Amino acid sequence: MKLTFLGATETVTGAKYLLEEGNTKILLDCGLFQGQKDLRLRNWQQLDVDPRNIGTLILSHAHIDHSGYIPLLVKRGFHGTIYATPATYDLCSILLPDTAYLQEEEAAYANKLRFSKHTPALPLYNVEDAKRSLQFFKTVPLKKSVRLDSKISFCFREAGHILGACMVEIKTPTMKFLYSGDLGRRKPLLHRAADRIKEADYLILESTYGDRIHETENPKDHLARVINTTYQQGGTLLIPSFAVGRSQIILYLLQQLKKERRIPHLPIYLNSPLAINATEIFLNHPKDHVLSAEESKGLTDGVRFIRTTDESKWLNSQEAPSIIISASGMAAGGRILHHLRSKLPDPRNTVLFVGYQPSGTRGDALLRGKEFIKIFGMEVAVRAKIERIDTLSAHADYTEILDWLKSFKRPPLTTFIVHGESGAAHTLAETITREMGWKCVVPKYEESFGL
Numbered sequence: 194m195k196l197t198f199l200g201a202t203e204t205v206t207g208a209k210y211l212l213e214e215g216n217t218k219i220l221l222d223c224g225l226f227q228g229q230k231d232l233r234l235r236n237w238q239q240l241d242v243d244p245r246n247i248g249t250l251i252l253s254h255a256h257i258d259h260s261g262y263i264p265l266l267v268k269r270g271f272h273g274t275i276y277a278t279p280a281t282y283d284l285c286s287i288l289l290p291d292t293a294y295l296q297e298e299e300a301a302y303a304n305k306l307r308f309s310k311h312t313p314a315l316p317l318y319n320v321e322d323a324k325r326s327l328q329f330f331k332t333v334p335l336k337k338s339v340r341l342d343s344k345i346s347f348c349f350r351e352a353g354h355i356l357g358a359c360m361v362e363i364k365t366p367t368m369k370f371l372y373s374g375d376l377g378r379r380k381p382l383l384h385r386a387a388d389r390i391k392e393a394d395y396l397i398l399e400s401t402y403g404d405r406i407h408e409t410e411n412p413k414d415h416l417a418r419v420i421n422t423t424y425q426q427g428g429t430l431l432i433p434s435f436a437v438g439r440s441q442i443i444l445y446l447l448q449q450l451k452k453e454r455r456i457p458h459l460p461i462y463l464n465s466p467l468a469i470n471a472t473e474i475f476l477n478h479p480k481d482h483v484l485s486a487e488e489s490k491g492l493t494d495g496v497r498f499i500r501t502t503d504e505s506k507w508l509n510s511q512e513a514p515s516i517i518i519s520a521s522g523m524a525a526g527g528r529i530l531h532h533l534r535s536k537l538p539d540p541r542n543t544v545l546f547v548g549y550q551p552s553g554t555r556g557d558a559l560l561r562g563k564e565f566i567k568i569f570g571m572e573v574a575v576r577a578k579i580e581r582i583d584t585l586s587a588h589a590d591y592t593e594i595l596d597w598l599k600s601f602k603r604p605p606l607t608t609f610i611v612h613g614e615s616g617a618a619h620t621l622a623e624t625i626t627r628e629m630g631w632k633c634v635v636p637k638y639e640e641s642f643g644l
């Protein structure tokens with residue numbers, strides 16, 4: 194078998210791993226490159242493999258850095274089967290068209306203001322392409338073995354990362370192969386923990402937090418502190434949040450803080466049609482999360498959903514203290530940009546990041562203390578307080594990864610370290626080799642290995 198790394202090598206986006214055995218070509222994940230420009234440009238290049246020849250795509254979860262290239266793969270000729278869990282399919286059915294829409298919007302806006310160096314600016318794919326790609330999905334529940342041909346079968350295992358997220362276990366008569374997907378925390382807030390795996394001959398392992406340990410402060414305490422400080426200043430708390438996963442965690446923590454009367458009564462807005470839909474999908478899959486029926490029912494109590502653009506504009510004009518949760522989580526696009534443009538120049542406000550910000554994103558620039566950032570081609574002064582809660586991450590830190598690896602009864606022949614910035618990937622590889630004696634490799638972009 195041959196394994197080629199077509200993304201998420203020494204970076205956290207663009208996850209795509211190609212397995213080839215004779216004429217059988219299986220793609221694991223199909224993510225979009227995001228962040229720095231040189232990475233984003235890779236989305237425009239032709240893949241190293243002709244999409245028409247890929248028969249199977251197995252999707253670990255719905256996050257765009259794992260699924261966002263699917264419409265382009267289909268546009269470029271893929272007509273095989275896309276396997277995903279039912280919750281992942283539901284999430285993709287809102288995330289992929291939304292990603293297309295954002296690209297169309299951004300291209301249209303760039304063309305209108307003529308700030309793009311490309312004339313005209315183009316989206317990678319449009320909403321039609323995204324919707325068309327959904328017809329290739331076939332849903333498979335966790336733990337059900339699926340035969341792909343006479344020799345190869347696969348099975349989804351719990352990953353503990355976000356709704357519907359899984360690891361992918363592939364078996365042939367002579368080999369067992371495991372792809373970790375994105376590996377969740379030891380004790381996820383909303384989901385079951387990742388399945389413990391006993392053996393694999395080859396392992397592809399993520400390393401987002403391969404060189405870091407999550408802070409230990411209780412995220413609820415931290416959130417309460419930020420809310421109360423901002424409220425006392427008469428400011429608005431702006432939470433750029435990923436629509437899927439993080440927004441539901443924030444709603445859950447706010448629900449608990451309100452119940453415990455630890456925060457003042459102030460308006461809470463969920464200003465993202467996508468996050469609203471994702472919350473509904475979350476509630477539609479009660480077996481895929483751990484909230485009780487009562488907790489699920491109360492998740493959106495007292496939260497005002499902002500669906501239309503007019504409502505969003507109205508919200509942006511409000512001065513009274515409030516909490517606004519809006520997407521995208523990296524401030525890469527979406528309604529959050531309008532809120533940032535209006536709220537960043539006022540020192541009473543706080544912007545609270547609740548997720549990982551890869552280098553090159555606006556979120557990263559803000560956390561690094563930049564005094565001005567560019568939004569819609571204009572420089573915006575940053576006077577609001579910039580905060581982050583690191584403990585809500587849906588990714589295991591390196592101590593949790595090592596702990597999870599300890600369930601293996603024997604070392605894999607090779608462990609490939611992916612989905613981490615260069616420093617994180619190499620540090621994790623060295624740590625695993627030092628502490629467990631395993632052979633680890635940090636693959637390069639488009640590098641291939643014989644298994």
Ligand SMILES: [Zn+2]
Pocket residue numbers: 254256354375
């Ligand atoms: Zn993910």
